[in-house]
Amino acid sequence: MSDELRTSGTNSAAREPYPSHVKGRRLRILGRPLGFEHWALLPLFLFLLLFVLYPTVELIRAAFSTVTTTEGGFSWKFSGLDNFYTMLGDEVFRAALLNTIIFVVGGVALQLVLGTLLAVLVERSRILSGLARNVLVWPAIITPVAISVTWWLILNSEFGLLNRLLEAVDLPRQAWLASTFWVLPALILVDVWHWTPVVFLLVLAGLANIDQTLYQAARVDGASEWRVFRSITLPLLAPTLVVAALVRTVLGFKVFDEIFLLTKGGPGTASEVVSSYVRKVFFEQVNLGYGAFLGLVIISVMLLLFAAFFGLRSVVFGGGRTS
Amino acid sequence: MNTGLNRKLYSFLTEGALLVAIVSTLIPIGWLFWNSLRYSRDIINPDNPVVLTLYNYKSLFAGGSTFLTLFFNSLGVVLCTTLLCLLIGALAAYSLSKFRWPRAFTPAVLGIALFIQLVPPIALVPALYLVLNSFYLYNSVTGLVLVNTVFNLPFAIFLLKVYFDSIPDDLKEAALVDGCKEGGVFWRVMVPLAAPGIAAVSILVAILTWNEFLMALSLTSTPDAQTITVGISSFLQEFNVQYADMSAASAIATIPLVILAAVAHRYIVTGLTGGAVKG
Numbered sequence: 001m002s003d004e005l006r007t008s009g010t011n012s013a014a015r016e017p018y019p020s021h022v023k024g025r026r027l028r029i030l031g032r033p034l035g036f037e038h039w040a041l042l043p044l045f046l047f048l049l050l051f052v053l054y055p056t057v058e059l060i061r062a063a064f065s066t067v068t069t070t071e072g073g074f075s076w077k078f079s080g081l082d083n084f085y086t087m088l089g090d091e092v093f094r095a096a097l098l099n100t101i102i103f104v105v106g107g108v109a110l111q112l113v114l115g116t117l118l119a120v121l122v123e124r125s126r127i128l129s130g131l132a133r134n135v136l137v138w139p140a141i142i143t144p145v146a147i148s149v150t151w152w153l154i155l156n157s158e159f160g161l162l163n164r165l166l167e168a169v170d171l172p173r174q175a176w177l178a179s180t181f182w183v184l185p186a187l188i189l190v191d192v193w194h195w196t197p198v199v200f201l202l203v204l205a206g207l208a209n210i211d212q213t214l215y216q217a218a219r220v221d222g223a224s225e226w227r228v229f230r231s232i233t234l235p236l237l238a239p240t241l242v243v244a245a246l247v248r249t250v251l252g253f254k255v256f257d258e259i260f261l262l263t264k265g266g267p268g269t270a271s272e273v274v275s276s277y278v279r280k281v282f283f284e285q286v287n288l289g290y291g292a293f294l295g296l297v298i299i300s301v302m303l304l305l306f307a308a309f310f311g312l313r314s315v316v317f318g319g320g321r322t323s
Numbered sequence: 324m325n326t327g328l329n330r331k332l333y334s335f336l337t338e339g340a341l342l343v344a345i346v347s348t349l350i351p352i353g354w355l356f357w358n359s360l361r362y363s364r365d366i367i368n369p370d371n372p373v374v375l376t377l378y379n380y381k382s383l384f385a386g387g388s389t390f391l392t393l394f395f396n397s398l399g400v401v402l403c404t405t406l407l408c409l410l411i412g413a414l415a416a417y418s419l420s421k422f423r424w425p426r427a428f429t430p431a432v433l434g435i436a437l438f439i440q441l442v443p444p445i446a447l448v449p450a451l452y453l454v455l456n457s458f459y460l461y462n463s464v465t466g467l468v469l470v471n472t473v474f475n476l477p478f479a480i481f482l483l484k485v486y487f488d489s490i491p492d493d494l495k496e497a498a499l500v501d502g503c504k505e506g507g508v509f510w511r512v513m514v515p516l517a518a519p520g521i522a523a524v525s526i527l528v529a530i531l532t533w534n535e536f537l538m539a540l541s542l543t544s545t546p547d548a549q550t551i552t553v554g555i556s557s558f559l560q561e562f563n564v565q566y567a568d569m570s571a572a573s574a575i576a577t578i579p580l581v582i583l584a585a586v587a588h589r590y591i592v593t594g595l596t597g598g599a600v601k602g
Contacts, residue, residue, distance in 0.1 A: 036505030040418035043411045044432075044476065051473040052439060055450030062449070074453070121341050126334065128341040134588050135345050138352065140595060141580050143534040145552040146573035149559060150355040153570065159369050161354055193351065198595055205596050225333070254443045257536045261559055275445045283541075288449050295446025302441040 062292035069286060076289075083293035093294060095269040096277040102184060103273060104252035107191040108245055114192065115199025115244065120233065122200075123207050133204075140197035148261035151190045152177075155262070177263050180270040187271055190258055195251070199244045206240030207233070246309050253302060274298050355577065359570035366566040379571035389546040390572060393554040397533060399464050400550060404471040404532045405525050411472070412479030412524065413517070417509055419480075420487035421495055433484075436477035444474060448541045455542060462548045470538045475528045482597045486520030487513060519593070526587050527594030530580060551576050 066079040087093055122132050139147070154161045157175040166173055176186040210233065218228050256275040259265060265272035265280070274294070281291035358366050360375045383390045419429050451470055452461060460466035490513060498508045514521065536552040543549045555576065558569035584591060 036509070037418040037422035037424075040414035040509070041432075044415040044480070047411065047469075047473055047476065048435060050454060051451065051469065052435065054454060055447045058450040058453065059446060074449075118341075118344055121337050121344075124333075124337050125341055127338050128345065132341045132345055134585060135348055137588070137591065137595070138348060138581060138584050141530050141534075141584055141591060142352070143552060143555075143573070143576040143580065145534070145536050145555045146355070146576045147351075149555060149569050149573040150351045152559065153354060153358055153366075153566075154351060159367050164369055193347075201592055201596050250441060256443075256445060261556055275443055278443070278445050279448075279541075282445075282449060292446070292449065295443065299442050299446060302443075303438075306437075306441060 059292050059295055062289050063296045064293070065289045067288035067292075069288070074288060079289065083290045086290055087293060087297065092269050092272060093274075093277060096265075096272040096274050099184060099269075099271060100253060100255075100273040103188060103191070103255065104249055106184075106188045107195070107252055108248045110188065110192045111196045111199045111248055112241060112245060114196045116203050116237070116241070118196070118200045119203035119207055120229070122204065136200055137197045139194050140201075144194070144257035145261060147190070147194055148258045151193075151258070152262055155186055155190075178267050180267055183263055183267065183271045187258065187262065190262070191252070191255065194258070195248060199248065202240055202244045202247075203237060206237050210236050242309075242313065246306075249305065250302060253298065352577065352581070355570060356574050358566070359574040361567065361570075363565070363567040366570070379567040380575070383568060383571055383575070390551075390554055390568075392546050393549050393551045394575070396464055396467075396547075396549060397551040400467045400471060400535075400539075401529050401532045403464075403468040404475065405529045407468065407472045408475045408479045408528045409521060409525060412476055413483050413514065413521065414509070415476075416480045416483035417487050417513055420484050421490075421492065421513070433481070436480050439474065439477045444537050445541075448537070451538070452542060462543045462545060464548050466542055467535075467539055467548065467550065470542060471532045471535055474535075474538075475531055478531075478594075479524045479528060482524050482594065483517060483520050485597065486517040490516050519590075522587075523590040523593040523597065526583065526590045530583065530591075533576070533580070 061076065063083060064078060064080060065076045066082065067074050067076055069075075118132070118136060122129050122136075125132065152160075155176040157163060157173065157178060160176070162176065163173040174182050176182045214232050214236075215228060218232055223231070254275060255273055256279070259271060259273050259276045260279070263271040265276045278291050278294050278298070281287050281294060285291075359379055360377070362374065362376060362378065365371045365374060382388070384394075415432075419432060455461045455463075455466040455470070458466075460469070494512055494516070495508050498512045499505075503511065534552065535550070536556065539550040539553045540556065543553065546554075551572065555569060555572045558565040558572060
């Protein structure tokens, strides 16, 4: 990404200076006469100011305050690091954080494996390739709320499809969404069904970029299919897989809809994740300051993750890819 | 001989595995549609004889039902959000792509856009509530349009900038030399050339907005402003699940998406992969 930005910067620097008909104006912004490019950015900036900058400032302010609701608004009282100390002693948040990490790591790992497998299969397939390319994408665009309903109809302990199938082959039923043991695996299953398509599509695009002559050369040399996959496909796919993992991790941390609808974080705190817990702090405990602090912690974690990713990427791929 | 047999076995295994994947994708969706065609009492009593009916769909859309309001609210939010995202996103992406800005400016704007993608939306809900409330837009379709626009703009800008970047600068210079104004260059030259990108962005923003749940749940309080996703969630209450309504409503939310997936597959793929890679 930073590479791409740098190139676009040098490109524009090489461009012709400003067209003549705007040159005479007096008002200058960022060292340039006011022109179409400024007006074009104005709506975006208004939006960013009102809906991103202001909420972020409020979030930071609330994170270090005790906020109480009053008639039609909130009243703030600065409370320093109180919310931080609350967090340190908050076992539910700790459980939510741990659950989120298990959910994300488990889900993303399975999605990477399955998505890559499916993409490789689709590339090799002759008969079902077209159908698979289309159908395997569907879950990624279906309404998450509808997906939750769908899986509720499958995982429900009384008359869900899964338990009926288990019963048909004489296996014991399970209370998938009501058991502290099964609830996270069940939610990971839903997430894998839901989001493997995105990994599948990214890997498919990555596979299309691999030079076919490499495969031919390897086969001429007598390499087995597995060897071709391990020594050619996988190394060349590595950058794609890293991006896929990052994208899915970011989205995984935001997971809300399915958890909220399928389990509400229960039983107990067995499937509580950070988003569902922050919502509870906001709406059920009406503790806006503490909720904001937790929100800020999550945002910081995401930013750190991102910084680590770009740092790692420049170390791992930096050498060969300074285009 | 041996390799020929091997190849046949490989191809058989490949197609077999894909068939399993396709079936596993379709079974849950099929199960939802199957249940949406059954009465509540049959859904909870699997041993009842199979009776299929369109009753659930009819009752959802019956005169005076709130679901109809929610449905049109969703359509309105989708339409306005998509248009607003395209307008603001295309203008901003074009400005960043085809004009000379100070060195750190474009990365900074894209960085903010990236930041929006990273933030879990729930963290901003109280502040967004305050913003909407101060404009008397809490519990309004307009409010939802604005909030959805914010969360979809980054994606629109990233993808459209890629498309504008791929259009040669010469075209702009040529149009300017021919006497076109900057605005004219944008509308008459650049926007038509970026049409595939605009199509991909529209379709994906429309889908994501149609699917949006958290903001609609948190920033509305009555059916006047609520969307179809909030309606579905209200059928799935812990102690009072309305099985049939919830299945039929979910099916209604899903149908347009499946049609879109079949028809506009290419744009969806562009949107999902392009947005992910650049975002």
